[in-house]
Amino acid sequence: MRETPDPLQQHYRLQAAAVAHSGRPPSPGLLLPALLILGFDGTLREPADVHLKPNVAEVLARYPLRLTRHGSMTLAVGLPPGGALESGIEELCWKLLYEALRLRPSEVFFGLAEDPFPGPALSVWRGGAWTRLERVLERHRVRPEEALLVCAEADEASAAVRAGVPFMAAWDFFGWPDPPRPLAHAHRCDACQRYLTLRCQCLDRGRYVLCEGCEGGG
Ligand SMILES: [Zn+2]
Ligand SMILES: [Zn+2]
Numbered sequence: 001m002r003e004t005p006d007p008l009q010q011h012y013r014l015q016a017a018a019v020a021h022s023g024r025p026p027s028p029g030l031l032l033p034a035l036l037i038l039g040f041d042g043t044l045r046e047p048a049d050v051h052l053k054p055n056v057a058e059v060l061a062r063y064p065l066r067l068t069r070h071g072s073m074t075l076a077v078g079l080p081p082g083g084a085l086e087s088g089i090e091e092l093c094w095k096l097l098y099e100a101l102r103l104r105p106s107e108v109f110f111g112l113a114e115d116p117f118p119g120p121a122l123s124v125w126r127g128g129a130w131t132r133l134e135r136v137l138e139r140h141r142v143r144p145e146e147a148l149l150v151c152a153e154a155d156e157a158s159a160a161v162r163a164g165v166p167f168m169a170a171w172d173f174f175g176w177p178d179p180p181r182p183l184a185h186a187h188r189c190d191a192c193q194r195y196l197t198l199r200c201q202c203l204d205r206g207r208y209v210l211c212e213g214c215e216g217g218g
Contacts, residue, residue: 009166012148016168020055020175025062033148033166035140036063037076037133042152043170044077044096048086052099055174060100066121067101067111074119076136079126080153093124133163150174154195157186161193169198189214 011031019026026032041047044056064071079093098105108122115121123136137147144164151157152170160167171178179199186198189211196211 006166008145009168012166013168013172016173017175019062020059020173023058023062025064032064032073033146034072035074035076035137035142035147036065037078037136037147037149037165039149039151039153039156039170040077040079040093043150044093044100050092052096053170053174053176055176056100057102059174061102065101066115066117067108068103069111072117074121074123074140074142076123076125076140078132078136078156079124090126093126097124133159133165137163137165152198154186154197157195157198158193161195171199 008031012033015026015030015032018024038044043053045051045053061068063073065073065075067075077093077097079089094105098108101108103111112121119141120139123139125132125136133149137144140147145166147165149156149160149165149167150170150173151160151167157167159165169184170176171184179201183201184199185201185205187196187200187205187207187209188194189196190208191210191214194211196209
């Protein structure tokens with residue numbers, strides 16, 4: 001199946017590449033998402049690791065986030081559904097978030113209290129995370145196309161597509177060298193369109209693939 005590039009996703013990809021590699025904020029006047037949604041595993045940390053991935057704080061500092069008082073862009077972080085099983089994952093999420101924003105906890109909370117804008121500046125949620133995407137959009141009062149999901153997991157990308165939210169891979173957003181491009185590509189189930197992987201490097205990106213559910217169910 002051929003990927004048809006969504007023009008908005010394409011725009012965000014080009015913009016993010018410029019931001020990640022130039023070291024400068026997005027060019028003024030260019031369309032930015034109103035809500036930036038970050039995945040956790042593979043985006044803020046490597047799964048099961050306790051450290052922030054490289055370049056995250058540097059890149060986020062270039063965006064006009066409300067939490068850092070640089071603009072009006074709001075932020076959400078979704079913990080993976082299985083995250084409920086990992087002890088201390090909530091504390092770790094907050095720790096990585098403070099580090100990513102280069103803020104102390106008190107700065108975040110006093111900042112939220114003094115925030116002059118209506119509506120939430122930040123959402124953090126866990127458990128069944130990606131089925132709740134619609135609720136996060138509602139909470140932030142944005143339409144799906146006004147949000148951007150930055151993620152590393154196939155399930156996150158599938159949830160974005162279901163909700164109509166543009167998404168891009170964390171390695172593109174943060175300018176990581178891995179996985180090596182331009183070989184990296186995604187595969188989706190040809191029947192249900194679910195993403196099966198985002199970082200395949202096989203030589204047949206148009207390969208016909210079915211997910212386990214579609215293969216078993218016919
Ligand atoms: Zn399928
Ligand atoms: Zn492949």
